[in-house]
Amino acid sequence: MDLLGLFPDEIKVWLKSQNIAVFRGDQIFSWLHKHAVEEFGDMTNLPADLISKLQETFGSARPLHLVTSRVSMDGTEKFLFSLRDEATIEAVLIPEDDRQTLCISTQVGCAMGCSFCATGRSGYVRNLSAGEIVAQVLWVENRLKKQRLGISNIVYMGMGEPLANYDAVLRSVRLLNHPKGLNLGARRLTISTCGLVPQIKALATENVQINLAVSLHAVTDAERSEIMPVNKRYPLSELLEACDDYTSQTGRRISYEYALIRGFNDNVEHAQKLRDLLRGRLCHVNLIPINPVGAEKRPSAKSIAEFAQVLEGGRIPVSVRKERGTDIEAACGQLRQIHLQE
């Protein structure tokens, strides 16, 4: 059992089964999630015998520990964590003047096989539990607390396809959102997907106010299938239909992610097609000059600007993601791959 993945009422069920006063459930949850403690021994208002019971039953308060971290010249910090079974995952902290954004993983590896992604190239190992997802946040929150800072935004954009681990991801959202825990507003959380249509449809009915980011990366089925095998299962027309369904049910704007790869999807005709595809949709486009892990090349600053201008001309809100952490193997899965090779 993973204590970090349990809600207060579920902790109370366990306490009751152990003949321990159930009011301790709220205290334990609050120590774990609100105060982000590292050890059961840090839960100072619990009796010693309960702390021993927790240690005996659950081992440690957190299901992960830090293996290594790297700090970029621009302040971006990448963490490699080891889980109880020694599988490794990455998280990335992106500090800015007004916010601390943490990018977290949802799976060990990924089965989606996107050609431009280091994680996709390394294959799928397993899903993370809700506790393992939340643990990344709490570990970093605990570190930031010492600098009198706190995590302000979370993006589910690290290793793995979040919607392929749907139940654990949704549970982690609700745990992070819990008023007795970190109480992070759902609007501060962004879930990204490469385009799993049934899960996008399911998410529309969940009544969570999270942001949804959909990785588009190409404007024709042929080009998208070339770099994202998921497109063969859920082609663009089906994906956009599910996205429309999502916006009409939730009233939430979707962020479409578009990785610009020089000579592949970055010319003016691509921009025009993207503009025509998204015209009239409640959306925002995030252009991401590729962080190469293989033979791909970043487009020039000029072609990135031209691409953005075409979208702006079509009144499609657009932003270009700032390059961060290129000196620390910032592309998803790169640090883990180096660690595995070592």
Ligand code: SF4
């Ligand atoms: S880009 Fe995302 S969905 Fe695609 S292989 Fe990488 S981790 Fe998986």
